[in-house]
Amino acid sequence: MLARWLISAISIYLVALLGIGVQVRNFWAALLAAAVLGLANLLVRPLLLLLALPINLLTLGLFTLVVNGLVFLIAAALTPGFQVRGFWPAVLGAFLVGVLSAVLGAIWRTL
Numbered sequence: 001m002l003a004r005w006l007i008s009a010i011s012i013y014l015v016a017l018l019g020i021g022v023q024v025r026n027f028w029a030a031l032l033a034a035a036v037l038g039l040a041n042l043l044v045r046p047l048l049l050l051l052a053l054p055i056n057l058l059t060l061g062l063f064t065l066v067v068n069g070l071v072f073l074i075a076a077a078l079t080p081g082f083q084v085r086g087f088w089p090a091v092l093g094a095f096l097v098g099v100l101s102a103v104l105g106a107i108w109r110t111l
Helices: 002-017 026-041 045-051 053-058 063-078 086-111
Strands: 020-025 082-084
Touching: 002 020, 002 026, 002 086, 020 026, 020 086, 026 045, 026 063, 026 082, 045 053, 045 063, 053 063, 063 082, 063 086, 082 086
Parallel strands: none
Antiparallel strands: 020 082
């Protein structure tokens, strides 16, 4: 669990370095953002996915990207030192954090 938290924090920090509208003050803020994002994914995301189920079915699951962006924005609003400059940077940031976390997690498991 600690490894997953650290991988998420590293992913958030790396996405912030890309300059796509996601900013993190320092690595400690990235650690806090990873914790808040994990809690938001645990508590808020299932409710949003349930409410968005009809539109998610119509879009064949692509609306999940929008829900992930909204959860990313919520986490940014609740975390000092973690900012997202709008909706589309949040969607792209959430997508990139997910991809980076998966890649880093796969690398971690092979070590």
